Amino acid sequence: MNAITIREVAALAGVSVATASRVLSGNPATSPASRSRVASAAAELDFRPNAQARALRGARTNALGLLVSDVRNPFFADLAHTVEQAAILHGYVTLLGNANERADQQDRYLDTLISRRVDGIILAPVGAGSDSIRSLIAREIPTVFVDRTIAGMDVPSVTTDGTAGIRQAVEHLAVAGHTRIGYISGPQASSTGRDRFAAFTRSVVENGLSADPALVYFGDYQAASGSAGVHALLGLREPPTALLVADSLMAVGAIASLHDRGVRLGVDLAMVAFDDIEWFALLNPALSVISHSVADMGRTAVDLLLQVIDGGTPASVVLPSELIVRASSASSASSATAGAAGTPATPPTAPTASHNSVRTH
Amino acid sequence: MNAITIREVAALAGVSVATASRVLSGNPATSPASRSRVASAAAELDFRPNAQARALRGARTNALGLLVSDVRNPFFADLAHTVEQAAILHGYVTLLGNANERADQQDRYLDTLISRRVDGIILAPVGAGSDSIRSLIAREIPTVFVDRTIAGMDVPSVTTDGTAGIRQAVEHLAVAGHTRIGYISGPQASSTGRDRFAAFTRSVVENGLSADPALVYFGDYQAASGSAGVHALLGLREPPTALLVADSLMAVGAIASLHDRGVRLGVDLAMVAFDDIEWFALLNPALSVISHSVADMGRTAVDLLLQVIDGGTPASVVLPSELIVRASSASSASSATAGAAGTPATPPTAPTASHNSVRTH
């Protein structure tokens, strides 16, 4: 860890520390001679400027913080990837943090990022707001919310309007004759949890379907709660014949539980999940999903943040969602025998037939 | 960004900067009176010590860097999660970077982490070594390799020995009568790519199976190369009747391609993939996998790194692998009709039958 300092580079180059600094940071006020001498000295010593010291002088750090609510959620893994790629194009490196859907861990990361003086933070907030988040805003550290927002906080954001996709999904299921649609919801402490639940409730009413509150299970966006939701909903005296699940991780848990119970997707039970994860298309039957563009979300988040860093106050962006129909929602209400396992199966829809969708993909 | 400094805290508390610093960093040489006055002043001003300045003085930064080769690979997403949790237990925050399987991006992150003076780095190296990695070692920055190693670099590491799992897989397929096993390999520039390929080659010989070099396709651990591998292998005049895929992302691409071609897993073609990803158990038929413990790997990596940070020179750790048999590898060689799609299907093995495995899980 005996790091080389600019002093040693300057000495080897035979110039002052100031001149070395100028050359190293690309200041044009340098002679070609000192430029080449400093450059080769730095190369010879494998000099890496101490970012801490540099930042201390008030310069930009060219680092962004991205705090996602759960790295293991493929949606956020994809988001991390697109944010990172977009940031690199603008010369920024992305420090990724994982809140693990826990507010205390989020706050810890936020404090770390604040004290490390990143130039800005892209945050998928967990919970309803915290001192750390308020502190972020109060300090006017450039911040952008992504995927989720926090009520009452005036921060530019990129979110998905799930309404269209959820409405399409409910209609699609209603047309197939389903009247009792189970809903495994995200937590109501998160904006997406609330918004998607509200859209579901509205769509159910619009289509004249059962508004039985027992059809809604409130999960926490983690796989285990998807399993619990299936357990609860299929245990009802009048179980749903179709299931809408508010995110991919809960969908994974739900599917695992359905497998264990011998419930056949698209035969005994129709299912649609929010989030278009690559893997969902590979299931057999393939899973119908409500799709939104994680690539657009990531790129937009970086765009907005760079504007904020440059002193702008960009408007928030809302991205669309849409239903992609695959075989998992092929079953009609009358064919559904959810919970009754073991009946000799009609084979699930063939894979080739599973690609009839609302849009091409 | 007008951050509060310790000077202002000291002023409000009516003590010197030195005393404020002592209180804030838990130095016992402080009076109860100044302790309480500084504490309340800091709270009132929402003071966050500038980590840069603190680090500049030579103290530990309590930050770890974790550089994974691809965040979108569920294996590495899981690894990130376990590393993070283990690090938190020891008071460290983890700065996560994504090399995206590209050496240039890896080097960029490495430079960033070096210049930010993290206390240590856990690295899943991409490629065969680079100046940045050599620089890391030369500077004696505490470093640990995870999952992969680099030949000739004497760095403590945690890796999986894939040999046992791969041998079990090949034997399992040989017992079912398969003589032509296709192998979609990882890149030979990575240690896991080489090791797994070598284990495959050895097992093929040991079991007296076809060593036709056309049965091996060299991919790059990304999904697209799994698709390309299926295309190449099933296009052979004598296609394989079973497929072994060296990582989860290539398996995803392979499965997608097989779907498109109407090849039925576990019926027309047997398949086993390296990496036990939660989703693989949900496929229908469920995918047979070679499993290794990402949790052990993450925890061990943190353990080793902390030892290195404390000046130790811990021995490298090698973790075991094992085969988990599920329905995707149920087909025998005689039942296989790979490439010949469209034959009326016998229904895939029922989910309940898919859980007979070498170990319980």
Add this chain to the structure above:
DNA sequence: CTGAAAGCGCTTACAG
């Protein structure tokens, strides 16, 4: 237990 002072590695007005 406390304060004044030096110094971590850099950058940037300020003179020249």
Add this chain to the structure above:
DNA sequence: CTGAAAGCGCTTACAG
């Protein structure tokens, strides 16, 4: 174009 010097926000011997 260049160098000496001040200073970013903190910590830590050094005296007291």
